[in-house]
Amino acid sequence: MDQFWGFAAHYWWLAFPLFGVVAAAGRGWERNARRRHERRLEVLRTKGEIRAAQIAARKDPKAVGSARPAQKDAALSPLAQLFADHDEVRRRWLEYELDVSKAIAYPAMSDGRQPLTAAFLRAGKKADRLRPAEGRKVSADELREYREAVTDYEVAFDLAERDARRLRDSGFTEAERKRLHTAQQLLTVAVDEAATPAERQLAYQRVREELDGLISLSDEALDVLEKKVALEITAPKATPTAHEATSGPDRA
Structure with a gap:
């Protein structure tokens, strides 16, 4: 015990840097905890937005995908219309997935770590899994389940696209x-x-x-x-004029 107090008497000044280290560690822990809390709140907010949009879409199907260029075709059967809606969302997604320029402009659409993008990808897998085979007769329950999955897919894509256009490259240094x-x-x-x-x-x-x-x-x-x-530049071949065609050396 005497040795301890002797050490403390000679090296008491070490307490100040130690306090600084402990304080810095405490602030780092507090920042990380705050970030985790904000992340949880973001996930909860995202799930709430998706759920609210899904409920609204089921109450009013016309409200789903208001920005979609595709229009409903009254001549299609309910199942065929669902196929068309499903394919339309997939087409819009491929515009981001296959276009490198869009991938650079809106990187969040290709980032599965983004909550809304992850929710969209999950909704797409579910819609693909529930999609009936072409020509197969489906029951009323199967049709209802597939319709809900396609609606969720549409809503999730609209939310993910809106969020990606809002974020753009803000997540980068x-x-x-x-x-x-x-x-x-x-x-x-x-x-x-x-x-x-x-x-x-x-x-x-x-x-x-x-x-x-x-x-x-x-x-x-x-x-x-x-x-x-890899496209090669092909210059259009010049078409000879009537004068050139008739005044060449052979013609002469």
Whole structure:
């Protein structure tokens, strides 16, 4: 005990940096706890929005997907209309999934860590699972269950798209946003048919480098982009004039 007090008497000044370390650790723990609490609140808010939109959509189907370009076709059967609605949401999703330019502009649509995007992906899997096979006769309960799944799919996509357009690149640092901007500019060169094949190929490689670690592109999106990059510039052949056709050396 005497040794302890002797040590404390000689090294009492160590208490100040120790207090600083403990205080910094406490502040870090408090920040992490606050972030976890905000994340939980965000997830709860997201689930509440999805649930409220689903209830409203089931009460008033016309309110679902108000921004959708597709219109209901009165000539289609209820099941065929559901197929069309299902395919329309999938088509709108593929616009983000296969278009690298859109993936750069709205990265949240390809980020399964975003609550609304994750909810949309789950709704899509459920709708795909409940989709009846073509030509198969379905019961009233199956039709109702599939209709609810498609409605949830539509609502979830609208919410995810709205959130992605609101967020844009706000989840990235300043340096990462500059890389995204550079990739977007290089992408314009990569698909420019006026550029040489070498210029397009170089720009394509630079796009891949800038996006590495920022946005995960699907294999299908890369295939689509590579086909655009590989387009060759074909100059239209000049059509000979009537005078040239009749005054050539053979004609003479």
